[in-house]
Amino acid sequence: MFYRRAGISHTSYRQERQLWPLPFDRRLALFVLALTILAPLLVDRLYLVGYLMPWVIWSTATLGLNFLMGGAGQIHLGYGAIIAIGAYSSVHLVRAGTPFEIAIVAGGLASALIGSIFGAAALRVKGLYLAMATLAMQSIVDFVITQVPAISGGGQASLPVPTATFFGIAIVGDLRSYYFALAVCLIVTFFMLNVRRASFGRALAAVREKDYAASILGVNTFRFKLVAFWVSSFIGGVVGAVLAFCYYRAVSPDQFHLDLSIQIVAMAIVGGVGSVLGSFFGAALILFAPILLNQAVGQAAEMFGLAISADLRAHLPLMLYGGMIVGFLLWEPLGLAKIYDNVRNYFLVWPFRHARH
Amino acid sequence: MDLALLLELSINGAFVGMMYSLVAAGIVLIYKTSGIANLAQGALAMMGAYFAWAATALVGLPAWAAIPLSLVAMFAVGALIERFALRQMIGQPIIMAIMLTMGMEIVLRGLLPGVFGTAVKKIDIGIPNAPLFVGDLLLNRTLLIGGAVSFALVLAAIFFFNSRLGIVMRAVSDDQTASWSVGVRVERAIAIAWGLSAVMATTAGILWGATQGVDWSLSLLLIKALAIAILGGLDSIPGVLIAGVVVGLVESLATGIIDPLIGGGTRDVAASVIILATLLIRPHGLFGREHIERV
Numbered sequence: 293m294f295y296r297r298a299g300i301s302h303t304s305y306r307q308e309r310q311l312w313p314l315p316f317d318r319r320l321a322l323f324v325l326a327l328t329i330l331a332p333l334l335v336d337r338l339y340l341v342g343y344l345m346p347w348v349i350w351s352t353a354t355l356g357l358n359f360l361m362g363g364a365g366q367i368h369l370g371y372g373a374i375i376a377i378g379a380y381s382s383v384h385l386v387r388a389g390t391p392f393e394i395a396i397v398a399g400g401l402a403s404a405l406i407g408s409i410f411g412a413a414a415l416r417v418k419g420l421y422l423a424m425a426t427l428a429m430q431s432i433v434d435f436v437i438t439q440v441p442a443i444s445g446g447g448q449a450s451l452p453v454p455t456a457t458f459f460g461i462a463i464v465g466d467l468r469s470y471y472f473a474l475a476v477c478l479i480v481t482f483f484m485l486n487v488r489r490a491s492f493g494r495a496l497a498a499v500r501e502k503d504y505a506a507s508i509l510g511v512n513t514f515r516f517k518l519v520a521f522w523v524s525s526f527i528g529g530v531v532g533a534v535l536a537f538c539y540y541r542a543v544s545p546d547q548f549h550l551d552l553s554i555q556i557v558a559m560a561i562v563g564g565v566g567s568v569l570g571s572f573f574g575a576a577l578i579l580f581a582p583i584l585l586n587q588a589v590g591q592a593a594e595m596f597g598l599a600i601s602a603d604l605r606a607h608l609p610l611m612l613y614g615g616m617i618v619g620f621l622l623w624e625p626l627g628l629a630k631i632y633d634n635v636r637n638y639f640l641v642w643p644f645r646h647a648r649h
Numbered sequence: 650m651d652l653a654l655l656l657e658l659s660i661n662g663a664f665v666g667m668m669y670s671l672v673a674a675g676i677v678l679i680y681k682t683s684g685i686a687n688l689a690q691g692a693l694a695m696m697g698a699y700f701a702w703a704a705t706a707l708v709g710l711p712a713w714a715a716i717p718l719s720l721v722a723m724f725a726v727g728a729l730i731e732r733f734a735l736r737q738m739i740g741q742p743i744i745m746a747i748m749l750t751m752g753m754e755i756v757l758r759g760l761l762p763g764v765f766g767t768a769v770k771k772i773d774i775g776i777p778n779a780p781l782f783v784g785d786l787l788l789n790r791t792l793l794i795g796g797a798v799s800f801a802l803v804l805a806a807i808f809f810f811n812s813r814l815g816i817v818m819r820a821v822s823d824d825q826t827a828s829w830s831v832g833v834r835v836e837r838a839i840a841i842a843w844g845l846s847a848v849m850a851t852t853a854g855i856l857w858g859a860t861q862g863v864d865w866s867l868s869l870l871l872i873k874a875l876a877i878a879i880l881g882g883l884d885s886i887p888g889v890l891i892a893g894v895v896v897g898l899v900e901s902l903a904t905g906i907i908d909p910l911i912g913g914g915t916r917d918v919a920a921s922v923i924i925l926a927t928l929l930i931r932p933h934g935l936f937g938r939e940h941i942e943r944v
Binding site: 361365367369410413414416417420421423424425427428429430431432434435438439554557558561601603604606607608609610611612613614615616617618621622625 | 685686688734737738741742743744745747748749751752753754755756757758759760762763764766767872875879883911914915917918920921922924925928929932
C-alpha cells in the first residue's frame with residue numbers, strides 16, 4: 293500500500309539501477325533529510341545537543357565501522373582508538389595553527405595510517421585472531437595517549453579544543469556544530485550508500501563472503517582488506533575530529549576507551565551489520581535505550597517505593613546493551629534493519645500476504 | 650638493577666603467570682572443542698568469585714563448602730550458556746559467536762557489580778597474608794599457593810585429554826561432522842567443555858579474589874588470558890603453561906623495570922604487546938597447529 297509498486301516501470305537501465313527505485317522510499321529519505329535539517333527549529337536546544345547531536349555523530353562512527361564489519365567482513369574491537377587518534381591529531385594540529393579544513397583531513401589520514409598499519413599486521417590472521425589484534429591495538433593506543441604527555445596534555449589532564457573555523461565560518465554554538473556534524477554524516481552516508489554499487493564494494497562483498505574464493509576469482513584479498521581498513525579508519529578519524537570540535541570541546545583519554553569501541557560495535561550489531569539504515573537505528577537504540585530505561589526504573593522505584601541501589605542503576609546501561617547484543621544475535625542477527633525490512637516487505641504487498649513472482 | 654629484586658620479580662611473575670594460565674586453559678578448552686574464542690572467560694571468573702563470596706559472606710557457609718558449591722554452580726552456568734546461547738550459533742559465521750560471548754561479557758560485567766554492589770569484596774580462603782621469606786626474597790604466599798593450584802589444574806587438564814572424555818573432545822575438535830557420524834555426542838562434549846572451562850575460570854576467580862579482592866576488575870583477566878592462549882597456541886594446553894609463565898614474567902619485569910622510567914601503566918599493556926607480537930611473528934602461537942583452510 294505505502295510502498296506502491298504498481299505503475300512503476302523502468303524504461304532504462306539507469307532508472308533500474310537507481311538507489312531507491314520506489315518513489316515512496318525516495319520521498320521518505322527526503323522527508324527524513326528535511327527533518328534532520330529543520331530539527332533545530334522543531335526541537336528544543338536541550339534535545340538538539342543532548343540527543344540529536346550525539347545520534348548524528350555516533351551514527352557516522354557506526355557507518356565507518358559498518359563499512360569494515362559489514363562491507364568487508366572484518367571485525368574491529370579497537371574503533372575507539374581509531375577515533376581517539378583522529379581527535380587528538382586534529383586538535384593538536386589546530387592548536388599548532390593549522391587551518392581546520394586541513395586538520396580534519398589530516399586527523400582522518402593519521403587514523404587511516406595507524407589503523408592500516410595495525411590492520412596490515414592483523415590481516416595476516418583473521419576472524420578470531422583479528423578480534424584479538426584490534427583489542428590489543430585499543431589498549432596500546434590508550435597506553436600511548438595516556439603515557440605521552442605531549443599527546444594527552446600531561447597526566448590525567450584534558451586537552452582544551454580551540455574554536456575551529458571552517459571556510460570562514462567559526463564552528464561555535466550548538467547550531468553550527470550540529471550542522472557541521474550533520475554535513476559530515478551526510479557525506480559518509482552517501483559514500484556508504486553508493487560504495488556497494490561500485491566495483492570496490494562488490495570486490496569487498498566477495499572478500500567478505502569467502503576470501504579464498506575471492507582470491508581465486510582474481511580479487512586481491514589482502515589489498516582490498518587493507519583498503520577497507522584504510523577507509524574505515526579514515527572515517528573514524530574524521531568522526532574523532534567532529535567529536536572533539538563539535539561535541540566534547542575538551543578531549544581526555546578516558547573518552548575513547550574500550551567502552552567506546554564496544555558501544556560502537558554494539559550499535560553496528562543491533563542496527564544490522566552491513567546496513568546503512570541500520571547504523572542509524574542501532575546508534576539511536578544503544579544511545580537512548582539506557583537513558584529511557586534509567587528514567588523508567590527511577591519512576592518505577594518512586595511509584596512502588598522500591599529501593600533500587602545506585603550501583604544497580606549505574607550498571608543498568610551495561611546490562612541493557614550487553615543484553616541487546618546477545619538478544620539480537622540470537623533472535624535477529626541482521627538487526628533492526630531487518631525488522632524494518634520485514635515491515636516494509638509486509639506493506640509492499642498489503643493487503644495480500646505475499647506477492648506472486 | 651639489583652639481582653635479588655630481579656629474582657623476586659621473576660618468581661612472583663612466574664606464579665602470577667601460572668594463575669593467568671588457568672583462565673587461558675579455559676579459553677583453549679573451548680577453542681579446542683568448538684572453535685570459538687570465549688571472550689566471556691574473564692567475566693566467568695568474576696562471576697565465580699562473586700558466587701564464592703556470596704556463599705561465604707551472604708549465606709554464611711565455611712570456605713570448604715562454599716568453594717565446591719560455587720564450582721558446581723558455575724559448571725551448570727557454563728553448560729547452560731552453551732545450551733541456550735552458543736548452540737543457536739551453530740552454522741552462523743564465527744564472528745557472530747565471538748560477538749555473542751562479548752555480549753555476555755558485558756551483561757555479566759553489568760549484572761554482578763550492579764546486584765552485589767561495586768565495593769571490593771574480600772574472600773577469605775584461609776591463606777595467611779604474611780609474606781614468605783626465602784633467604785632475602787620476599788614472596789607472596791597467596792600467589793605461591795594460587796600458582797601451585799593453577800599449575801596442578803592445568804596439568805590435570807593435560808591428562809584429562811587422554812581420558813575417554815578427553816579423546817571424545819579431541820575428536821570433536823578435529824572434525825565435528827565426522828565425530829557426529831561415528832556416534833560421538835558432539836553437543837554434549839561441547840557443553841561439558843563449557844562447564845569445565847567455567848570451573849577453571851571460577852577457580853582462577855576465587856584465587857584472584859583472595860589476592861586482590863572481588864570486583865569487576867577480575868574480568869580484565871580476559872586480556873592476559875587471551876595473550877597466553879594466543880602465545881601458547883589456541884589449541885595447545887601444554888602451550889598455556891609455558892606461555893603463562895612467559896606472560897607473567899614479561900609483565901612482572903616490565904612493571905618492575907619500565908614503570909619507574911615512564912610512570913606506570915606497563916602492566917596492562919604488556920599483554921597487548923605480546924598478542925600483537927605473536928600475531929606478527931607466529932600467528933598460530935608457539936605450540937598451536939597451523940590452520941589450513943580450504944575453499
